[in-house]
Amino acid sequence: MSRALISVPPRAKKGQIIEIKTLIQHVMETGFRPNSVGVLIPRDIISRFRCTYNGSEIFACEMFPAMAANPFLVFHTVATESGTLEFAWTGDNGFSVKESVQIRVE
Amino acid sequence: MIRFVGWLLAFAFLVGAAAAEIPLNERRTGYELLGPTTRAMQDDDMSNPGMLWVLDGEALWARSAGTTNKVCAGCHGDAAASMKGVAARYPAFNAGAGQPIDLEQRINQCRVEQQGAPAMARESRELLALTAFVARQSRGMPIEDPTKDERLKPFVEAGQALYEKRQGQLNLACAQCHDDLWDKRLVGNLISQGHPTGYPQYRLEWQTLGSLQRRLRNCLIGVRAETFAYGAPEYVDLALYLMWRARGLPIEAPAVRP
Numbered sequence: 446m447s448r449a450l451i452s453v454p455p456r457a458k459k460g461q462i463i464e465i466k467t468l469i470q471h472v473m474e475t476g477f478r479p480n481s482v483g484v485l486i487p488r489d490i491i492s493r494f495r496c497t498y499n500g501s502e503i504f505a506c507e508m509f510p511a512m513a514a515n516p517f518l519v520f521h522t523v524a525t526e527s528g529t530l531e532f533a534w535t536g537d538n539g540f541s542v543k544e545s546v547q548i549r550v551e
Numbered sequence: 552m553i554r555f556v557g558w559l560l561a562f563a564f565l566v567g568a569a570a571a572e573i574p575l576n577e578r579r580t581g582y583e584l585l586g587p588t589t590r591a592m593q594d595d596d597m598s599n600p601g602m603l604w605v606l607d608g609e610a611l612w613a614r615s616a617g618t619t620n621k622v623c624a625g626c627h628g629d630a631a632a633s634m635k636g637v638a639a640r641y642p643a644f645n646a647g648a649g650q651p652i653d654l655e656q657r658i659n660q661c662r663v664e665q666q667g668a669p670a671m672a673r674e675s676r677e678l679l680a681l682t683a684f685v686a687r688q689s690r691g692m693p694i695e696d697p698t699k700d701e702r703l704k705p706f707v708e709a710g711q712a713l714y715e716k717r718q719g720q721l722n723l724a725c726a727q728c729h730d731d732l733w734d735k736r737l738v739g740n741l742i743s744q745g746h747p748t749g750y751p752q753y754r755l756e757w758q759t760l761g762s763l764q765r766r767l768r769n770c771l772i773g774v775r776a777e778t779f780a781y782g783a784p785e786y787v788d789l790a791l792y793l794m795w796r797a798r799g800l801p802i803e804a805p806a807v808r809p
Contacts, residue, residue, distance in 0.1 A: 448603050448606050448607065450596075450597050450598075450602060450603065450606075451597070452595070452597035452598070466595075466597055466598055468597065468598055468600060468603070470603045473758075513755070513758050514758035514759060515600045515603065515758065515759075517592075517598060517600070
């Protein structure tokens, strides 16, 4: 299991720009590094991240072997309505983590 | 070329420079040398990657292990109370071993003797996680002076001797950089005073959490000296001396460093 830390303000005013921070535990093995006996360690990375706000996509990105371990992503959105923010990370070897956070917009 | 000039400059400083202890009021932790973004990363538990290990450690704290099926929390209860201040006073003298042991060794001792489980390997994910979780409970607490315990004095002195001893192909002692040149740069990096306030710590260079011993090995390799094996008593002596140097400075584990 991989842990994820997500920071979303629990309350926001309508129209306010909010900052969303996500941090997920992952080795992000590039696939270019040899192990102690000279054999390449197979690539194991998160290749895609997606964030939806009440079902509509507000942020998504692709990741590549150059990304550091434990990717930390910060992005912004406009608080439009109360609801759920859903976060999904997918990658090599069937890696899939989904998290959701509630937000109240007043 | 820059590297070469850097070494020459460093060497110029070293010639004739005697290692001088840093006065207590001039001590600065590595945190104070960080840039604003790395500081912000450490300060916010939602962006400090070390917290991923702390959360893992919290889960391990509540999980039974070994032949006795004991849980850490079974004996020690709420870590927020029972583990508070522990990281500020380790390495500590262990009567059974007849020598000081560090926090990792103490955790493994509990694991072997109380839980009846095999010791966790040095720098393994589990040991780092549990150590980070325990150390986190001491955040903000001042590091205790290890010489308050009479039995630790000879080990602190041994650590100081090691700290001041020139070693490796570059023939450098810890003190030459971390006492005399701590506000200068080594290649692109600021030289810290080497206070062990944030271990286990997340180094951006490592892209993972690591212990003080791993960090000490880094420096030994840097001066091209032979490293001691993980868990060697030399590291514990050195850690004790570093804790003595850092007495009174606040624990900030898990710290984030470049």
